[in-house]
Amino acid sequence: MKITEEKLLNKQGYRLHILPTKKYKTITIVAKFKAPLKREGITERALLPHVLQKATNEHPNVRSLQSALENLYGTALSSDGSKKGENHVISFRMEVVNEAYLNDQEPILEEALKLFNEVLFDPKKVGEGFDPEIVNREKQTLEQKITSIKDDKMSYANMRLMDHMCEEEPYALHVHGYLEDMPEITPEKLYEYYQSMIAGDMLDVYVIGDLDESFIEKVADDYFTRDQNEDNDQVSTIKKVKQVNEVVEREEVNQGKLHMGYRTYTKFGDDDYYALQIFNGIFGGFPSSKLFMNVREKHSLAYYAASRFESHKGLLLVFSGIDPKDYDQAKSIILEQMEAMKNGDFSEEQVEETKQQVINQLQETMDNANGLIEVLYHQMISGAEMPANELIDHIKKVSKQDVIDMANKIELDTVYFLTSKEGGE
Numbered sequence: 001m002k003i004t005e006e007k008l009l010n011k012q013g014y015r016l017h018i019l020p021t022k023k024y025k026t027i028t029i030v031a032k033f034k035a036p037l038k039r040e041g042i043t044e045r046a047l048l049p050h051v052l053q054k055a056t057n058e059h060p061n062v063r064s065l066q067s068a069l070e071n072l073y074g075t076a077l078s079s080d081g082s083k084k085g086e087n088h089v090i091s092f093r094m095e096v097v098n099e100a101y102l103n104d105q106e107p108i109l110e111e112a113l114k115l116f117n118e119v120l121f122d123p124k125k126v127g128e129g130f131d132p133e134i135v136n137r138e139k140q141t142l143e144q145k146i147t148s149i150k151d152d153k154m155s156y157a158n159m160r161l162m163d164h165m166c167e168e169e170p171y172a173l174h175v176h177g178y179l180e181d182m183p184e185i186t187p188e189k190l191y192e193y194y195q196s197m198i199a200g201d202m203l204d205v206y207v208i209g210d211l212d213e214s215f216i217e218k219v220a221d222d223y224f225t226r227d228q229n230e231d232n233d234q235v236s237t238i239k240k241v242k243q244v245n246e247v248v249e250r251e252e253v254n255q256g257k258l259h260m261g262y263r264t265y266t267k268f269g270d271d272d273y274y275a276l277q278i279f280n281g282i283f284g285g286f287p288s289s290k291l292f293m294n295v296r297e298k299h300s301l302a303y304y305a306a307s308r309f310e311s312h313k314g315l316l317l318v319f320s321g322i323d324p325k326d327y328d329q330a331k332s333i334i335l336e337q338m339e340a341m342k343n344g345d346f347s348e349e350q351v352e353e354t355k356q357q358v359i360n361q362l363q364e365t366m367d368n369a370n371g372l373i374e375v376l377y378h379q380m381i382s383g384a385e386m387p388a389n390e391l392i393d394h395i396k397k398v399s400k401q402d403v404i405d406m407a408n409k410i411e412l413d414t415v416y417f418l419t420s421k422e423g424g425e
Helices: 042-052 062-071 108-121 132-151 153-165 179-184 187-200 213-224 273-285 290-298 324-342 348-366 369-382 388-396 400-409
Strands: 007-011 014-020 026-036 076-084 087-097 202-209 245-251 256-263 302-310 315-322 411-420
Touching: 007 213, 014 213, 014 369, 026 108, 026 187, 026 369, 042 076, 042 087, 042 132, 042 179, 042 187, 062 108, 087 108, 087 369, 108 213, 132 153, 132 179, 132 187, 153 245, 153 256, 153 315, 153 411, 202 213, 202 369, 256 324, 273 290, 273 302, 273 315, 273 324, 273 348, 273 388, 273 400, 290 302, 290 315, 290 324, 315 324, 324 400, 324 411, 348 369, 348 388, 348 400
Parallel strands: 014 202, 245 411
Antiparallel strands: 007 014, 026 087, 026 202, 076 087, 256 315, 256 411, 302 315
């Protein structure tokens, strides 16, 4: 699979990634601000993306900013915050129509970059802070989001598993922040944090589409230049398992949530990362996996059973929804599937099928501009950059023995069970 060559330029205060390709009808611009995950500031970082995309000094309310986007042929703007290992990344995305497809050849891209710059670097200011009305509204929305996590028991169980498994590790921090921080976050304090983020975060800017490289290189400096861009990467802590931690919590639930956390000791960029991808596919990543076929289909013990891995932290997480009374049996069957993986109880054919599924999934991700940027950014922050065809070659080379070796590295760390007040254990 051949995809566009990425051109990386270290500019004044940011890294510019240009990806010229005729594959997409639109041009996508993504700005990623990265900082170490810390308890202090995590709630501000959850709020900021939403506050920033509401108003600028030039477009001082939601309607005005929305109108400016619509005037650029329906340019789309979105933002979010996420954890990448023990770093926090705030992403801003803009998708712009390619002016080459327009009859009047308006300079849409430069206008869009100008608006993007306003959102990032010139947000609406009232006195010494953000607009209080916008901040209060976004605080209420975030409070509702944090409160509602408890209603989604699968997300809640996953969060509680991380609380216990990664206690005293930055990775346990909640990406949506904390309710107890809200009263202290004033428009002024949030603006102060914003200024430190703009000055101190590592900034990567991606521009992808059918574009003129030299034009992007020239105009990008007008919109993204800062004083500095020092890498502030926080290397993820890798904690050895001393003993398995078993946690049972009781709530008003009908369906028990049995979530298990393993340490893989493997991260994106490691030589055996590709074997981990195949391991996960066979173990619990696809509908043909051991967890799905045995826990759910064969024994009818789970409403769902699956696994996923965290690429930058070295974790493998198992999720299952079960009847509270079936805890012991379900846990035992999940552990049996892991033992089967360690013992090589799977076929060469399964390895080949899973490799194809993983490759298809990767190709599907890279068919989308934002998906491709995520893959490239994963590589960037892990220091393991390679062309897409090399990624696929590495996956193709994984052998059954590689998967067995990977399985034997993996150690169970924490078993978390969210059950009913009267349910079993």
